[in-house]
Amino acid sequence: MKPSPFTYHAPETLKAALALKAEYGDEAKFLAGGQSLIPAMNFRATQPERLIDVNGLRELDFVKTEGAELRLGALTRVRRLERERLIKQWSPLLAETVPHIAHPQIRNRGTVGGSLAHADPAAELPVILLALNGRVRAQSTSGSRWLNADEFFITLFTTTLQADEMLVEVALPQLPARTGTAFLEVARRHGDYAMMGVAAVVTLNESGVCTSARLVYLNAGDKPMYAAQASAALNGHALTEASIAEAASLASSQEIEPMGNLHASPAFQRHLAAVLTKRALRLAAERAVA
Amino acid sequence: MTELHSLKFTVNSQTYEKQVEARLLLSDFLRHELGLSGTHVGCEHGVCGACTILFDGEPVRSCLMLAVQANGHELHTVESLGTPNKLHPLQEAFWEKHGLQCGYCTPGILMTLKAFLRENPTPTEAEVREALSGNLCRCTGYQNIVDAAMLAAEKLKA
Numbered sequence: 527m528k529p530s531p532f533t534y535h536a537p538e539t540l541k542a543a544l545a546l547k548a549e550y551g552d553e554a555k556f557l558a559g560g561q562s563l564i565p566a567m568n569f570r571a572t573q574p575e576r577l578i579d580v581n582g583l584r585e586l587d588f589v590k591t592e593g594a595e596l597r598l599g600a601l602t603r604v605r606r607l608e609r610e611r612l613i614k615q616w617s618p619l620l621a622e623t624v625p626h627i628a629h630p631q632i633r634n635r636g637t638v639g640g641s642l643a644h645a646d647p648a649a650e651l652p653v654i655l656l657a658l659n660g661r662v663r664a665q666s667t668s669g670s671r672w673l674n675a676d677e678f679f680i681t682l683f684t685t686t687l688q689a690d691e692m693l694v695e696v697a698l699p700q701l702p703a704r705t706g707t708a709f710l711e712v713a714r715r716h717g718d719y720a721m722m723g724v725a726a727v728v729t730l731n732e733s734g735v736c737t738s739a740r741l742v743y744l745n746a747g748d749k750p751m752y753a754a755q756a757s758a759a760l761n762g763h764a765l766t767e768a769s770i771a772e773a774a775s776l777a778s779s780q781e782i783e784p785m786g787n788l789h790a791s792p793a794f795q796r797h798l799a800a801v802l803t804k805r806a807l808r809l810a811a812e813r814a815v816a
Numbered sequence: 817m818t819e820l821h822s823l824k825f826t827v828n829s830q831t832y833e834k835q836v837e838a839r840l841l842l843s844d845f846l847r848h849e850l851g852l853s854g855t856h857v858g859c860e861h862g863v864c865g866a867c868t869i870l871f872d873g874e875p876v877r878s879c880l881m882l883a884v885q886a887n888g889h890e891l892h893t894v895e896s897l898g899t900p901n902k903l904h905p906l907q908e909a910f911w912e913k914h915g916l917q918c919g920y921c922t923p924g925i926l927m928t929l930k931a932f933l934r935e936n937p938t939p940t941e942a943e944v945r946e947a948l949s950g951n952l953c954r955c956t957g958y959q960n961i962v963d964a965a966m967l968a969a970e971k972l973k974a
Binding site for chain 2: 527528534560565568569577579625629631634715
């Protein structure tokens with residue numbers, strides 16, 4: 527259980543890192559936190575010929591606001607999100623989710639950009655990005671482009687990043703007033719891969735009627751799963767036990783495709799999805815008016 | 817592929833300069849190159865916590881880092897905590913509360929707790945359990961580990 531041999535590069539600038547990726551393409555993988563890549567290499571599930579270690583690119587480690595968006599550098603350690611007051615103020619959803627990501631030791635190394643680029647359907651950050659309708663910036667030697675969350679995740683461990691691109695920045699929009707959020711997941715041990723998880727974002731108008739809802743699920747398919755129909759069904763309605771139950775039933779039976787695993791059958795995952803949806807929607811609705 | 821990389825970093829306040837293969841894991845480097853066998857290897861994929869060390873003061877999985885990544889950084893392993901004649905308060909607490917049996921998970925737990933108690937000197941039992949969620953123990957059932965952690969918090973405050 528040791529990695530196979532590879533050539534190791536540790537570029538000192540973003541420009542140098544991008545030049546290496548442009549030259550070697552799919553032969554080279556970026557090493558950021560390494561909390562997903564190195565286990566895979568230890569198992570020899572992946573055997574990259576080259577690693578481009580980007581941990582020296584400190585300019586990609588930042589948390590700031592720009593206009594109506596929270597901007598996170600790709601190299602920002604997940605642990606920093608737990609500690610930064612700006613995160614708690616700006617995105618309660620992100621602040622609530624981060625303690626569920628693996629364990630403190632993993633969060634000390636794992637990065638925001640790495641988690642999103644790795645696109646594990648059981649990871650929390652892709653779900654949050656999709657729930658918040660965020661976007662990511664990809665850069666290469668030929669330029670830079672923004673990718674919306676809903677066009678970023680294709681399937682298992684696959685995003686729209688091209689072979690010469692590096693994810694360098696993440697943008698999360700500020701949520702409108704009267705918006706409540708909630709993140710819930712169920713895992714056998716706190717920090718393990720969750721059997722099911724959901725992020726809920728709801729906006730209510732002055733009369734308590736929902737004007738916008740987004741339900742996104744974790745470990746519920748080959749990528750973060752947005753339950754578009756269940757979310758739309760809540761639009762124009764008050765969040766009552768009845769409308770919440772209907773959304774939960776629709777999402778868990780029609781809009782997710784859990785694959786099952788050692789700890790949970792697909793049927794159990796669907797059951798959990800329904801339960802968590804109800805709890806998350808109730809919480810989000812309470813918080814929208816708080 | 818057997819290209820060697822030069823490293824210079826400190827472990828337990830001692831500076832080392834070594835040449836290593838890129839694929840050498842930090843856990844293996846500490847154990848085999850430096851002879852610091854206190855850091856244990858349990859799973860090599862980041863779930864058991866036996867390999868936890870402090871990297872620039874923060875607990876990390878040494879099995880999920882390459883030795884080359886430690887270049888220029890400050891590492892602390894369990895050997896830095898104390899000596900048989902002068903145990904660290906954490907080690908004393910584990911002794912007094914029988915917080916270990918085979919001891920395999922213990923170094924990782926001690927290093928995790930060292931950082932945790934520095935950040936949260938007056939934890940509740942629930943907070944200790946959450947802090948230790950990334951460390952697995954097959955022997956003790958965790959109760960004595962938690963008791964030892966709470967006792968260590970008391971000792972460190974005094």
